Amino acid sequence: MMKIIVSNLAEGEHKYEFKETVEYLELIDLKAKDGINVYVTLDKSDMQIHAIIKVSSVLIFPCDRCTDDFEFALDTEFDVVFKYSKSDVELKSTDNDNIFFISPETNNIDLKQVVRENILISLPMRHVPEETDGICSFCKKDINEILRIEIKQELNPVWNKLLNKN
Numbered sequence: 001m002m003k004i005i006v007s008n009l010a011e012g013e014h015k016y017e018f019k020e021t022v023e024y025l026e027l028i029d030l031k032a033k034d035g036i037n038v039y040v041t042l043d044k045s046d047m048q049i050h051a052i053i054k055v056s057s058v059l060i061f062p063c064d065r066c067t068d069d070f071e072f073a074l075d076t077e078f079d080v081v082f083k084y085s086k087s088d089v090e091l092k093s094t095d096n097d098n099i100f101f102i103s104p105e106t107n108n109i110d111l112k113q114v115v116r117e118n119i120l121i122s123l124p125m126r127h128v129p130e131e132t133d134g135i136c137s138f139c140k141k142d143i144n145e146i147l148r149i150e151i152k153q154e155l156n157p158v159w160n161k162l163l164n165k166n
Contacts, residue, residue, distance in 0.1 A: 002038065002111040006082075009044050016040040025116045030123075033058040033071060038115055049082040049102075053111065055119055061127035063138065070129045070138040076122040080114055082106075 002018050018038040022030045036057040043050045054077045060069050078098070085101040097117075102109065129138035136143060 002040075002115060003108045004040070004042065004111065005108045006042075006044065006049060007105075007107045009042070011044050011046065014042045014044065016042070020115075025112065025119065027116065027119060031060040033060060036074075036119070038111070040111065047084055049109070051080045051082070051109075051111070053078055053080060053115060053118070055115060055122070059123075063129060063136075064127045065136070065143065066139055066141065068139055070127075072124070072127070072129075074119070074122060076118060078118045080111075082109055 001024075002020065004016060016039075018040070019035045020038060021035055022028065022032050025036060034057075036055060039054040039056075041052045043052075055074065056076075057074045059072045059074050061072050062068070063070050081099045082102050083099060084104045084106075086104065087101075129136055131143055134143050135141070
């Protein structure tokens with residue numbers, strides 16, 4: 001669990017490490033080779049808690065080109081600030097994704113949702129390995145060969161009139 005007790009935490013810097021599963025983080029569409037590593041550095045002051053969170057993992061994606069599974073190294077870092085406030089308006093505020101208002105009586109902070117959301121926005125839209133000079137670094141195949149589409153079926157004669165129009 002990625003809950004950190006902050007009520008009795010002394011001011012200053014504190015470090016935490018977590019190793020979580022994709023199931024715990026509710027990332028069921030992802031496959032991680034050996035879990036997800038989360039490194040947290042908290043800097044607590046009398047007005048706020050500043051968290052620097054680093055996430056690293058080796059994820060396994062099916063290649064969008066050849067459909068073979070390949071490994072993708074996820075390394076991301078982000079900041080989150082938990083500001084102390086007694087204002088009901090601020091405590092209910094959801095305007096900023098990286099600033100959260102917490103009551104001075106808050107016992108612990110749960111980083112699960114923040115980490116989950118930042119992992120999701122750190123994922124590439126295209127799941128393809130790196131390529132060098134047109135060669136896939138994972139399967140060593142020529143990208144042009146992988147993407148070559150051969151039309152082997154005959155067209156329906158109904159479409160001929162449209163295809164011949166200029």
